[in-house]
Amino acid sequence: MTYEHTFALKxxxxxxxxxxxxxxRYNAYLVCAGNQVAGIYDALPExxxxxxxxxxxxxxxxxxxxxxxxxxxxxxxxxxxxxxELLKWLETYPFRExxxxxxxxxxxxxxxxxxxxxxxxxxxxxVIFATIxxxxxxxxxxxxxxTGLQAYVGKVSMDRNCPVPLREKTxxxxxxxxxxxxxxxxxxxxxxxxxxxRFVPSCSEKLMAGLGALSxxxxxxxxxxxxxxxxxxxxxxxxxxxRSYAGxxxxxxxxxxxxxxxxxxxxxxxxxxxxxxKNNGVFVAxxxxxxxxxxSGIAPVRRMLRKGLRIGLGTDVAGGSxxxxxxxxxxxxxxxxxxxxxxxxxxxxxxxxEVFYMATKGGGAFWGKAGSFEPGYAFDALVLDDTxxxxxxxxxxxxxxxxxxxxxxxxxxxxxxxxxQRLF
Amino acid sequence: MTYEHTFALKxxxxxxxxxxxxxxRYNAYLVCAGNQVAGIYDALPExxxxxxxxxxxxxxxxxxxxxxxxxxxxxxxxxxxxxxELLKWLETYPFRExxxxxxxxxxxxxxxxxxxxxxxxxxxxxVIFATIxxxxxxxxxxxxxxTGLQAYVGKVSMDRNCPVPLREKTxxxxxxxxxxxxxxxxxxxxxxxxxxxRFVPSCSEKLMAGLGALSxxxxxxxxxxxxxxxxxxxxxxxxxxxRSYAGxxxxxxxxxxxxxxxxxxxxxxxxxxxxxxKNNGVFVAxxxxxxxxxxSGIAPVRRMLRKGLRIGLGTDVAGGSxxxxxxxxxxxxxxxxxxxxxxxxxxxxxxxxEVFYMATKGGGAFWGKAGSFEPGYAFDALVLDDTxxxxxxxxxxxxxxxxxxxxxxxxxxxxxxxxxQRLF
Numbered sequence: 001m002t003y004e005h006t007f008a009l010k011x012x013x014x015x016x017x018x019x020x021x022x023x024x025r026y027n028a029y030l031v032c033a034g035n036q037v038a039g040i041y042d043a044l045p046e047x048x049x050x051x052x053x054x055x056x057x058x059x060x061x062x063x064x065x066x067x068x069x070x071x072x073x074x075x076x077x078x079x080x081x082x083x084x085e086l087l088k089w090l091e092t093y094p095f096r097e098x099x100x101x102x103x104x105x106x107x108x109x110x111x112x113x114x115x116x117x118x119x120x121x122x123x124x125x126x127v128i129f130a131t132i133x134x135x136x137x138x139x140x141x142x143x144x145x146x147t148g149l150q151a152y153v154g155k156v157s158m159d160r161n162c163p164v165p166l167r168e169k170t171x172x173x174x175x176x177x178x179x180x181x182x183x184x185x186x187x188x189x190x191x192x193x194x195x196x197x198r199f200v201p202s203c204s205e206k207l208m209a210g211l212g213a214l215s216x217x218x219x220x221x222x223x224x225x226x227x228x229x230x231x232x233x234x235x236x237x238x239x240x241x242x243r244s245y246a247g248x249x250x251x252x253x254x255x256x257x258x259x260x261x262x263x264x265x266x267x268x269x270x271x272x273x274x275x276x277x278k279n280n281g282v283f284v285a286x287x288x289x290x291x292x293x294x295x296s297g298i299a300p301v302r303r304m305l306r307k308g309l310r311i312g313l314g315t316d317v318a319g320g321s322x323x324x325x326x327x328x329x330x331x332x333x334x335x336x337x338x339x340x341x342x343x344x345x346x347x348x349x350x351x352x353x354e355v356f357y358m359a360t361k362g363g364g365a366f367w368g369k370a371g372s373f374e375p376g377y378a379f380d381a382l383v384l385d386d387t388x389x390x391x392x393x394x395x396x397x398x399x400x401x402x403x404x405x406x407x408x409x410x411x412x413x414x415x416x417x418x419x420x421q422r423l424f
Numbered sequence: 425m426t427y428e429h430t431f432a433l434k435x436x437x438x439x440x441x442x443x444x445x446x447x448x449r450y451n452a453y454l455v456c457a458g459n460q461v462a463g464i465y466d467a468l469p470e471x472x473x474x475x476x477x478x479x480x481x482x483x484x485x486x487x488x489x490x491x492x493x494x495x496x497x498x499x500x501x502x503x504x505x506x507x508x509e510l511l512k513w514l515e516t517y518p519f520r521e522x523x524x525x526x527x528x529x530x531x532x533x534x535x536x537x538x539x540x541x542x543x544x545x546x547x548x549x550x551v552i553f554a555t556i557x558x559x560x561x562x563x564x565x566x567x568x569x570x571t572g573l574q575a576y577v578g579k580v581s582m583d584r585n586c587p588v589p590l591r592e593k594t595x596x597x598x599x600x601x602x603x604x605x606x607x608x609x610x611x612x613x614x615x616x617x618x619x620x621x622r623f624v625p626s627c628s629e630k631l632m633a634g635l636g637a638l639s640x641x642x643x644x645x646x647x648x649x650x651x652x653x654x655x656x657x658x659x660x661x662x663x664x665x666x667r668s669y670a671g672x673x674x675x676x677x678x679x680x681x682x683x684x685x686x687x688x689x690x691x692x693x694x695x696x697x698x699x700x701x702k703n704n705g706v707f708v709a710x711x712x713x714x715x716x717x718x719x720s721g722i723a724p725v726r727r728m729l730r731k732g733l734r735i736g737l738g739t740d741v742a743g744g745s746x747x748x749x750x751x752x753x754x755x756x757x758x759x760x761x762x763x764x765x766x767x768x769x770x771x772x773x774x775x776x777x778e779v780f781y782m783a784t785k786g787g788g789a790f791w792g793k794a795g796s797f798e799p800g801y802a803f804d805a806l807v808l809d810d811t812x813x814x815x816x817x818x819x820x821x822x823x824x825x826x827x828x829x830x831x832x833x834x835x836x837x838x839x840x841x842x843x844x845q846r847l848f
Contacts, residue, residue: 076815079830080823082757083775113814295761295773321754321830330745333506337719338759342766349719351507390537391500399504406503406745409833 035420064124064380066363069285069314107136154196212253290319312363435480459844488548488804490787493709493738531560578620636677714743736787
């Protein structure tokens, strides 16, 4: 665990500096200086001729992956109860489980497993929902910080339409959120707080307005859910007649203006909502596996891309069963194909370079410069060994990357660097 | 590798004797006698009081899984080139690769990897496409037989609309198929031949008629593809005007009457075709991942179930990237949810007990009694260790099975028995 040093990795580099196009460099040096990418070279130039080099030979080196949306307290029951749609499922699984995180001992035990799995995964940076409980959330932030991962973590806020154990009183909710912001800001290296109204149905207008004010006052970003499921969208229409779902967040300063924000799902957003999000610089967290498991639908990602929205991918555990961002990439392609096939749309399905961009630089942009190997970007890198995936002869790096995206698991990750630090 | 002995496994048994319903037995003995399931007991009764017992403790024991449709010669390029629809993809990848299997050395090397992967997977029984090449196909059958797996393997027949290296002359195609049947029948323990016209577009009427006659004369079943993709279905309409796709197979004695047959995909079958298949006892091989990767669509499985069709699952490597039947089960559920969400159908999505039945007894019925723990069924069993998948406290066996289906990989398979023989 050494920071602020200068070194190089050697191997086959693949990254996406622009959407939909891979850059590949065979057998090249990727130089890290001051925790950032300094450059890519076929031979090390003079100032770096003597720096330490780790030679990963024929392996692939890609930017660390970015998970824009996942729920740490739902990790314990992932892969169970996938037989319900969103609102019934929330009552049956997440709400019951999340109530347990009031118990610090339980939270510690469960978060320990989540943090261990995230560390061993391909994810370098994640944006995470915790629960309403400040002590457990602070502890999660501390544990994450110790791993070397980079993350935004949100103490959840919710004061209506949820079971009593998770229902905060509005005033206390705002006081708790503010106190938690003060306690967590600049305290855990690599880990930052993010304001987290669960979603419109579980937040009163007063709570949303208060959180919007905190976001502005403390210069803290926001994350929430938007337009995931038809029944949820209808519910929001009933709760806030005359306003769009995105419009409700916008009304309370929670839709990326002035502070950045992430909205997960966005399956049923209207053109007007997409336009508003585009203007506000909102990041869409596309969560294909979750939207499949909860029978929500398929987000119109091609349309969002055409509109120029900022899009990253999310695993959304436990709506999604898998914490793997490789799986999130192949899922994103697969559901886009089914959207095309079933709706007989003219929209082209997503490609490997497109989803790879979303899972790296697309989501990484939430941190500023992360998710690419361009100079000045945070030095996040995964070393991938595809030996056990089949013959390599005749395959180019794009094909080897594609096969990794479809077939790899944690065993194929040989090394992981985040912000210049080697995690394993 | 001991045959014909009597022993018991002890553990938590889960199987599906009827569609849509799991039977669970905690901490029970599963007795194997004469390579078949003799019974399930809470305590071993007198005649078996002294037989060897392997105690798998808290692990799950389920029937070995059945893959009704996969392509051995496509294993080498799985996970690559997933950016095309069926007909273009066939020309670009499978046809080129399959032509290489004329080279016995290459075929041996590539099939070796396929057979090793299949052996280590959860699959106990598989129905497999090879290529047009008899020597390589016979070698594949021999290699499979040595593992202890049970399989039907087909030398492919095709004499039109395909590249020259794979295009057989009709007369030679029929002579080769017949000679291969003679050479392979009753030669490789556990492995049987199955006649394999590739699909209607690549088989002349004369070839199909000849294969139908061989099926009847040699009492050998048939496998093929049916109604996978819209462009393919239109092509068949042009080639055989006035007849349905299924009707063409039926016309030539290739649609399950009198011999059993498996038709893969069946995404766009009409009601009339489904009725014909039902009457002929056709097995549908539902291949959800392949139908997704090739942007083909989603088969109407709920409708098929209501009609009473026989349905199993297939991985369809390399249209499907994964050889895992666990993945095939979760894929089947997931695409059924998207079908419901996108087409706003009233059809309920598939459940764990339904897809588990398809992947065990549903497909196993192609062998007669396989895929269940009922007495008289072939003794195929997988021992599954879910320790690394999370907390087990409070979960019942159905929930643990669900989590395994969504999250497990080959590391979770602790032991595998096929027809009474332990493979690992």
